[in-house]
Amino acid sequence: MIAALGRFVSKSAERCLPFFNAVKGFKTAHWTEECQAAFEELKRYLSSPPLLTKPEPGEELLLYLSISPLALAAVLVREDHSQQKPVYYVSKVLHDAEIRYQRVEKLAYALVMAARKLRPYFQAHTIKVLTDQPLRQVLHKPDTSGRLVKWAVELSEFDIRYMPRLAIKAQVLADFVAKCSIPRQAAEFEIVQTPVMEKSVTHEERAAVEAEAEIVPAPAEQDPSAAEPLWEVYVDGSSNRGGCGAGLILTGPNSFTADYALRFGFHASNNEAEYEALLTVQVKAQRLKAYCDSQLVTNQIQGTYEARDERMIKYLSLVQQLSTKFKSFEVVRIPRAENTKADVLSKPAASGYTTLGNICMEFLQRSSIDRRVAEIMEVEHESCWMDEIVDYLRSGKLPEAKKEARKVIQRATRFSLDGESLFKRSYTLPYLKCLRPSDAAYALQETHEDELYHVLWAYRTTPRTPTGESPFNLSFGTEAVILVDVGTPSARISNFNEQLNGDGLRANLDLLEEAREESRIRVAAYKQKVSRYHDSKIRPREFRVRDLVLRKAAISQPKKAGKLSPTWEGPYRVKEVIRPGSYRLETLEEQLLPHAWNPKNLRN
Incomplete structure (x- = not known):
């Protein structure tokens, strides 16, 4: 029922x-x-x-x-x-x-x-x-x-x-x-x-x-005299050798609480991280009160301190723009002891953690300042097939034609948008970066330049199937930066940090011997796989009693083998089939040979 x-x-x-x-x-x-x-x-x-x-x-x-x-x-x-x-x-x-x-x-x-x-x-x-x-x-x-x-x-x-x-x-x-x-x-x-x-x-x-x-009714229909609910946010930033991040605790009406963590793909000071946390708050409310334990950030926003550093001036300008979205916006400084929960969220994010259980974590590829500059700059746009997919993944925009819209939705499942870069999901390889026509032409030109130096360089920097590593990596403990990565910046180039890069290189050297040992294991497994495939294609020879056969000379007389020596010698007669793949031989004068022979060393 x-x-x-x-x-x-x-x-x-x-x-x-x-x-x-x-x-x-x-x-x-x-x-x-x-x-x-x-x-x-x-x-x-x-x-x-x-x-x-x-x-x-x-x-x-x-x-x-x-x-x-x-x-x-x-x-x-x-x-x-x-x-x-x-x-x-x-x-x-x-x-x-x-x-x-x-x-x-x-x-x-x-x-x-x-x-x-x-x-x-x-x-x-x-x-x-x-x-x-x-x-x-x-x-x-x-x-x-x-x-x-x-x-x-x-x-x-x-x-x-x-x-x-x-x-x-x-x-x-x-x-x-x-x-x-x-x-x-x-x-x-x-x-x-x-x-x-x-x-x-x-x-x-x-x-x-x-x-x-x-x-909730539209603002025009609401009672102007009604008190607007107060939203509160606690922010804290963290910056160390392991990375940079921030934590937010957002509280609102009806006992609503949300924990949020930010992990940065760029270097930022503690104060810059706290500015980034403030700029992340995009709640649609009329009254917002922010709590921060940074004396510099709080006093700059309140107007007590003057922002002199170029980056601080830009961050302060963005926060002032954010404040115009609220009827009431206030930033209050609190002791660090009262901001421990946001501090706890910022520390793992700054240490490189990608997940924090059920807590929502966002990865920021670029700072708010850089994103703002990118929005203001007028960049020549090169139209191509990527545009429809990027528009759909970013804002859900689809072509007006129903068939074209459905085609875009189906294609978009194989793609992922990371910042401004479009990647195609691969079943067997890492994510593949999609390039516009001019970038693709440059990449092809650099990849297929037919000169010996470039060919050797490509061979040394390309991972080999048996080892799973490139010869360059096995020799020096890190992967080389190829010209294509410089001309069309990859994630490795875009997120380069000199200090973190030095620490990473030293860590790679510590793990180099382990990587080489793993490569040797993969080579052995690869050889076994090739051998099994080869053996599966071979049909074993079968002989019967009294069949005449020739014996491989390199096996029967290894000391006499030479460039001009015959490959096979005999004939001999099969005396007995001991088991499949093992035979006892005798000479034509019926003299028994001393041990059994494998058919791979015999032929008719």
Whole structure:
């Protein structure tokens, strides 16, 4: 019955969890109080079931997603005269390893689950996924896990658009969205949080929930006298020999708290790191109060100190521009002892950690100053095939033609955007950097220059298949910088830091002997692989008793072997087949030879 009614019931898997838990062990199954409560709630819900609608051919459909610790759910919706009406509800209970998925993976899994169960709808309609989470960016980011890459490829066959979630326009959807939604303030900061479990509600409570689920009215409709909520952020920067980073703690209304860490791909002082942390805050609020333990940064923003360093002047200018976005903006200095949580976040980020559990971490390739300069500079743009993919990955922009838009979505699953560089995912190689025509022509010219010096250099700097390393690396302990990397800057050139580079070179020398030993092991394994392949193609010779054969002279008479010596000598007669691949020979005068012979040293 539950399976049959699943399409009519919002979050049916989560509602029926007590039933599933009760029948897990069939021999010990018994009806519990939780089962009775879930049963009563299901009866109340079905007493006024939602009216499902049928979509029109070619109509765009909306999809809402929900995640909880133990279940996933989705609802497919169509808009009819500005009203949202449900088409189909689907849900799934999580099992084993699925329960341990990260929150963003659960959100992506909910989309994949909906696409699998509602495949006819996804094939016939354009699906708009309404979410307040950066789902599209997660599926296409460079460090996406193998599971997410697989799901991104699976979803590429459908015309799926990702849109920000707006108002909930139907009471039947409030029960689905209200208890699984993130507060709007949290959505604007784009931090994934696990929705709370839904509880039993009456019709009156459901109407109240609907009112709470409505989007905050536009500023023009709000009461000007109403007090704006205060948002607070604690920031701290860290800079050491291992790297640079920053930590943020954002707090807001409704007990909202978000931990955020920044890892920098550039060198920054402690004060610059704290400026970067402040500039990262892009919350849509009217009042913001920032807490910082840097005396210099705080006093420069407050106007007590004058910024004299060129970089400090630029950072201060950016913070002043940021302050204009708020009705109230204040920076307060606090003792370091009161800023320990942000300090704890900044230290691992500065030490090179790429993940911090469930805490969101962002990698900044360039400083805010450099990004601002890049935005202001007018650079000649060279149009090519990359533009459509870059526009889609960066902002979700697609061509107007439906067929072209779908083609871009399908192609984009194989690409990833890192800053301004586009990379193509490879199944067997590292990520491949995509080049524009002029850069590609330069790379080909440098790569295929047919001079002996360049050929030898290319050979020495190219990883060999047997060793897995380049001869240059095995000799000097590091990889050489080739001309193409200089002409079209790679990540290694763009992120070059002289101090960190020196430390890395010394570390490579310490690990050189280990790398050489690993290469020797790989060479031995490679030889065994080649030998097995060679042996698999050889058909062993078979001889019978009394067959006449010749014997290899280099094996029978090694001391007499020479350039002018015959390769084979004999003939001999097969006296006995000891076993397949082993023969006893005799001369034509029936004199037995002293030991057995392998067929690879014999021939007819």
